[in-house]
Amino acid sequence: MSPRTKEQNDAIRELRMSQIMQAAAEVYMEKGIQLEVRDVAVKAELGYGTVYHYYKNKHMLLEDLLWDALNRTESAVMPVLMGDSGSLLKAESFSRLLLWKSIQDPSIFILLKTVVDNFHHFPGNRFSKLFADFQERIYSPFVEMIREEMGSTAPEKTANLIFGTLVGCTTLNIHHNMQSEIDVDRIVDMIFSGIQSKER
Structure with a gap:
């Protein structure tokens, strides 16, 4: 042989x-x-x-898992980042894609939950570069969409609310073994209609 x-x-x-x-x-x-x-x-x-x-060790493994998830998250939202959002607001299209991908891909959900938790369970500053890249590649462009499209006076606060809601909805779906598939469109519509009514 x-x-x-x-x-x-x-x-x-x-x-x-x-x-x-x-x-x-x-x-x-x-x-x-x-x-x-x-x-x-x-x-x-x-x-x-x-x-x-x-x-x-597991920290090396998790680090690779999260970097891979960051690259896949960026690929998932790339159509919106490149300007193709159809008739919807870019921020709304971005949120739909992010929710949909976090339901489909456990590693993307893990990344988003870990970021929302501020890497609480991870030792030292091991993930500071990953967090900085997430901020630059995912979070900041999203904040800018909210600022431009919605005229939000506190776009970071709005972005945090949206990220937290998306993670929370996905968590409920995963950990409570909900039989029916999560209604991505309905959830995102509710989030944005609520935000827009508050911004008026």
């Missing part, structure tokens, strides 16, 4: 990383910060040594 090529090794590494990330998100949803690398290995159906080869 001939040795694997570099391309084959890269493909295997990519597959393993994908398995580990998906398993880490699922375990985090079950156990929160109490997750261990061993739990992730079991969920991914990989040997502990295989996962440990990539991640020496």
